[in-house]
Amino acid sequence: MAEFYVDNSANLMNAISNIAKCDVIAVDTEFHREKSYFARLGLVQIGAGEDVFLIDPLKVDIAPLRDIFESDIEVVFHAAQQDLEIFNRYLGTVPRVFFDTQIAANFLGYSTPGLGVLLESFLEIHLDKSDRLSDWLARPLDKNQLRYAGQDVAHLVLLRDRLVEDVSKAGRLEWLTSELSDYISLDFTGIADPKRVFSKLREAKALKGKNRKAAFALVKWREEKAVVVDRPSRFVLPDIAIGSLAQSLPKKVTDVRSARGMDSRYLVDGVEFEILKVITESESINLSELDELLAVEVPTLNNESISFIMTWLSSYAKRLKIDPSTLATRPDVVDLFSQVPKGRLVTSWRKEAIGDYLTQVRDGEIALALSPSGEVEMVKNSRKSVGL
Numbered sequence: 055m056a057e058f059y060v061d062n063s064a065n066l067m068n069a070i071s072n073i074a075k076c077d078v079i080a081v082d083t084e085f086h087r088e089k090s091y092f093a094r095l096g097l098v099q100i101g102a103g104e105d106v107f108l109i110d111p112l113k114v115d116i117a118p119l120r121d122i123f124e125s126d127i128e129v130v131f132h133a134a135q136q137d138l139e140i141f142n143r144y145l146g147t148v149p150r151v152f153f154d155t156q157i158a159a160n161f162l163g164y165s166t167p168g169l170g171v172l173l174e175s176f177l178e179i180h181l182d183k184s185d186r187l188s189d190w191l192a193r194p195l196d197k198n199q200l201r202y203a204g205q206d207v208a209h210l211v212l213l214r215d216r217l218v219e220d221v222s223k224a225g226r227l228e229w230l231t232s233e234l235s236d237y238i239s240l241d242f243t244g245i246a247d248p249k250r251v252f253s254k255l256r257e258a259k260a261l262k263g264k265n266r267k268a269a270f271a272l273v274k275w276r277e278e279k280a281v282v283v284d285r286p287s288r289f290v291l292p293d294i295a296i297g298s299l300a301q302s303l304p305k306k307v308t309d310v311r312s313a314r315g316m317d318s319r320y321l322v323d324g325v326e327f328e329i330l331k332v333i334t335e336s337e338s339i340n341l342s343e344l345d346e347l348l349a350v351e352v353p354t355l356n357n358e359s360i361s362f363i364m365t366w367l368s369s370y371a372k373r374l375k376i377d378p379s380t381l382a383t384r385p386d387v388v389d390l391f392s393q394v395p396k397g398r399l400v401t402s403w404r405k406e407a408i409g410d411y412l413t414q415v416r417d418g419e420i421a422l423a424l425s426p427s428g429e430v431e432m433v434k435n436s437r438k439s440v441g442l
Contacts (some may be wrong), residue, residue, distance in 0.1 A: 057106045057204050061113040069100070069107040070118055076102045078128040080210030081149075083137050084190040084203055091284045092244060093140050096190025101207035108200055111144070112193065120145045130214045132156050132169045132206070134237075139244035152238040155210065158217040161226045161233075163375035169206060176216045179209055224375070229403035233380075236402065245281055248274040249347055257297035259348050264337060269300035270344050271336035272329070279328075291320055303333060354391045354416070363387055363415070366422050366430040367408065374407075382408060391416055 060066050073079055080101035085093040098109040098116055109116060123129065123141065129149035131137050133156045138148045159167050173179040188199050195203075221230050252258055252273045261269050273296060280287040295315030304310045310326040355363075364384055371378035382399060389397030390412055399409035411432060414420040421435040 055101070055104055055106050055204070055208050057108060057200065059200060060107055060109040063114055066109060066114050066116070066118060069102075069109065070122060072105060073100060073102040073107065073122055074125070074127070076127060078130060078153075078211050078214070079122070080130045080207035080214075081137065082131065082203070082206040082210070083140055084188075085136070085140060086189075086191060087136075087286075089285070089289070091280045091286055092143060093136060094191060095140055095144065097195070097203055099203050099207045101204075101210055106204040106208055108203060110195075112191070116144055120147055123147050123149045126151060128153055130155065130210050132172075132210060133166075135242075138238075138242040142242040143244060148238060148242055152234055153214055154234065154237065155213050155217055157233060157237060157380075158214070158221055158230055160377040160380040161221050161230050162217070162224065163372075163377060165377040165379065169210075172213055172217075173209055176213055176220075177209055181205055226376075229407065232403045246277050246287070248277045251277060251287075252344075253347055255293060255296065257293075257300070261297075261300055263341065265300050265303065266344055266348075267336040267339040267341060268303055268333045269296055271332050271339060272296045272299060275328070275332045289319075295320065299329060299333065304330065306330075354393065360384065360387055360391070362422060362430070363412065366432070369429050369431075370408065387412070 058065070058069065060069050080099075082099045083093075083095060084097040084099070085095050087093040095111045095116075098111060098119070100107045100109065109119075119141075123145060124147060127149075128151040130153045132154065134152070134154045142148050155169070155172060156164075156167060159172055164172070170181040170183065173181060182202065182205065184198070184202070186202070188195075188202070190199075218227065218230075221227050248270070252270045255269065255273060258266065258269055272291065276287055276291045276296070280290045283290070292315050295313060298314035298316075299310065302309065302313060304313060307326045307330065310316060310329050311321060364387065367382055367387070368378045371381045374381070382404060386398050386404075389395070390399040390409065395413070395416075398404050399412060401409075411420060415422065415432070418435055420432050422430055423433050425431045
C-alpha cells in the first residue's frame, strides 16, 4: 500500500477525492487523553483501496471529512468508541454507514479482542506495536511512527470481509447488522451524564437527605467544570473529596480546605468558594428524584437463581461461539425478570437469541436442569415437585 502524509488543505482535498471513490474505507486515530477531558487528536489514518492517508490534524482542518462520513461509504473501525467520540467532536457527526471489527468478532466467540489478535487469527498478519506509546502530539512524526499508524488501517477492510463471511456462515449476519445499527445510534458526545456518575458514586447510597443532595450537586458541578476546563473529572475533584464534603457540609472556606481528599492540587482559582456555593444551593434539589435514581429494583428472582441462569447463558454462548457478555449481561437478565420486563432482551436480535427462551423460564414453561455431561440446559417444565 502507498502511504500519503496529508499536512495541507490541497493534499486533504486530493485525499478526499480518492477516498470518495471507495465503497468501503478503514479509519483509525491516534490521540492522547491522559490529562484532558476530551481526547486530543494527533493523527487520522484512512485506508482507501490501495492507499493509506495519514492526515495531520495539527496542520490541517479535518472538517471536510464530514462529507465522507455522511455519504453512503461504509466506514470500518476497530473498537470504535473513542474514535467516534473524537469525530463527533471534531466533525459534529459519526459515520452513517458503520462497521466495527471488534463487535463483529464478538459474534464469533471473541471477547474484546485487540486488532493484532484478529489480524493474526484471520489473515496471519503480525502488527509491529513498538511505537504504541509514541507522543502523537509532538512534531515532526518520524517514518516509524507513520508506518505504525498506517498499519492499523492497511488490512482492516480485508479483515472486515473475512469477519462478515464467517458471521454469515454462522447465520448471525442479521444479528450483527442489528447490533451495529444500535451501537452507532448511541451518544458519542463523550460527556458523562452527572446522574449516571452519581449513581455509581461509592458513598452515594450511604448518604441521606441534604447530604445526598450535596453529593449530587458536587458531582454535577465537577462534571460540568471538567468539560469547561478540559481536564479529567478526577483532576477537578476526586470522589473521596465529594463524599467527605457531602458528609460534613462545610460552612467555611477553612472547612473545605481541611476536608479529606482536598489537597493543594484541587485548591486552585478560588474553588473553595465555588464548592461552598454549590453545597448551599443543593438544598433546592428534589430529593425524591435522587432517591429514585439510587433505588435498586428488586428482581422477581433471587441472586442464586440469577446466577444459575448466568451459568446456563455462559454455557449456551460457548456452544453458539458468541461472546457471553455480547449475548447478555447480568443486568440484562435482571431487567427481563423485573416486575415489568425491559432492556435489551425484550427487543431486537437478543429477544430472538435468548430473550424468548428466558421469558418461558420466567413463566414456568421451561426449566433449567443439569445434563448428564454436567452442562446447564433448558428442558420442558413438568411442574412436578419432588417434595424436597
